Amino acid sequence: xxAAWRAKILAHQLSVFYGETQxxxxxxxxxxxxxxxxxxxxxxxxxxxxxxxxxxxNDIVDGCRVEGLVELDGQDIYATGVDVVSLRARVGxxxxxxxxxxxxxxxxxxxxxRIHGLAQGRAELDEIVHRSLERAGLLSEVVDRxxxxxxxxxxxxxxxxxxxRAIAVNPEVILMDEPCSxxxxxxxxxxxxxxxxxxxxxxxxxxxxxxQQAARVSQRTAFFHLGxxxxxxxxxxxxxxxxxxxxRDYITGRFG
Numbered sequence: 001x002x003a004a005w006r007a008k009i010l011a012h013q014l015s016v017f018y019g020e021t022q023x024x025x026x027x028x029x030x031x032x033x034x035x036x037x038x039x040x041x042x043x044x045x046x047x048x049x050x051x052x053x054x055x056x057x058n059d060i061v062d063g064c065r066v067e068g069l070v071e072l073d074g075q076d077i078y079a080t081g082v083d084v085v086s087l088r089a090r091v092g093x094x095x096x097x098x099x100x101x102x103x104x105x106x107x108x109x110x111x112x113x114r115i116h117g118l119a120q121g122r123a124e125l126d127e128i129v130h131r132s133l134e135r136a137g138l139l140s141e142v143v144d145r146x147x148x149x150x151x152x153x154x155x156x157x158x159x160x161x162x163x164x165r166a167i168a169v170n171p172e173v174i175l176m177d178e179p180c181s182x183x184x185x186x187x188x189x190x191x192x193x194x195x196x197x198x199x200x201x202x203x204x205x206x207x208x209x210x211x212q213q214a215a216r217v218s219q220r221t222a223f224f225h226l227g228x229x230x231x232x233x234x235x236x237x238x239x240x241x242x243x244x245x246x247x248r249d250y251i252t253g254r255f256g
Contacts, residue, residue, distance in 0.1 A: 008033035008173060008203040009054060014068035016049050016058065023049045025227045026068065031173075031220075036195060036204045038214035038235065041224035041250065047207040050224070051175045054205065055091035056084050072173070089116055092166035096178040098158035100150035100165075105142050108150040108161055109133060112169035128168055135201075136164035137194050156187025163194065167202070174198065176206040180213065192217050211251060215239050223247045 009031035016024040024046045031037050031054075039047040049058070056077065058064045070077050077087055089112070100108050109129045112118075119125035129146070133139035138160040142153070150161050159179060166174055176195070180188040195204060195217045208214050214221050215235060222232040223246075231238065231247045242248045249255055 005035075006033050007031065008073065009205075010069070010071045010074075011050070011053070012069040012071075014050070014053060014066070014070060016046075016053060016067075017065040018061065019063040023227055024053075027227075027229050029222055029229060029232060031203060031205055033203050034199055034201075035220055036199050036206060036218040038218035038221045039205065039207045039224060040209075040211060040214050040221060041230075042255070043209075045224040046227040047224050048177050049227075051093075051177060051205055051207055054173070054175055055088050055093060057088075057093065059084065089169045090171055091173040091175060092169065092171035093175045093177070094159070094162050094166055094179050097182050098155055098162055100153070100158050100161050102149070102151060104147045105133075105150045105153070105161060106146040109164050109168045112165060116169055118169065132164040132168040133161075135167055135198070136160045137190065137197075138164055154187070156183050156190060159183060159187070159191060160194065163191075163198075167198070171202065173203045173205070176204065178207050178209060181209065188213075211239070223250060225250070 007030040011027055011029045014024055014027040015022065027050060039050065041047055052058045053066055053070055058066055066078065101111060106129055109132050110125055113125060113128050119128055130139060133142065138157060141157060150158065153161060180191050183191065192213065198204060206217065218235045220232065221235040221238040223230045225246055231242060231244045238247065239251060242251065
């Protein structure tokens with residue numbers, strides 16, 4: 001039995017401009033707590049721009065302007081005085097290309113807890129590192145070589161290391177921007193299993209070009225097109241009985 005639905009994130013009339021170019025047009029989307037929400041749509045339709053609004057990653061893009069409202073547990077994340085560092089600890093991100101730091105496996109995962117002062121000593125830090133690697137399904141593969149370079153792992157292992165790094169600071173939300181696009185099918189399957197396990201603890205938003213992946217991992221799906229949300233709803237309904245002909249055309253491969 002699923003827990004009662006509640007919104008973890010609410011985006012309302014969200015518009016994003018890069019200079020004179022408008023990338024998002026008054027997007028409204030509620031993200032359910034402890035669910036996986038997939039964002040699908042053609043390249044350049046605003047999916048990645050949208051998730052970068054949820055932890056204010058767009059702040060670091062020159063000329064980017066964000067209008068509208070984004071709330072995390074009812075709090076406006078763009079309000080004056082919001083600590084962006086704390087926000088990004090609460091809303092972690094995993095990128096398209098695995099990007100481990102040029103450090104050991106251990107130090108990759110320990111980096112965030114050290115920065116945020118989450119461990120009182122080495123024993124506590126060890127526990128956080130081990131627990132995060134375990135949750136990311138990687139501990140058994142690397143436990144004997146935590147001092148080895150994170151960059152020496154396979155692509156799939158590197159992506160799970162990045163997931164371990166994201167969850168080490170105990171976030172509430174994990175954003176994933178095409179986390180499997182650089183991975184082979186076996187590594188992709190492992191990450192998808194992991195996403196399904198993690199949603200019990202975290203709220204997950206995933207951008208994916210793979211409609212099969214969206215169908216497998218998510219409970220809700222939003223279809224973006226030309227910077228707008230065309231349709232959002234339960235994943236099964238979006239894929240079997242979409243309300244909008246544009247959604248149907250995209251899912252059946254007529255465009256995109």
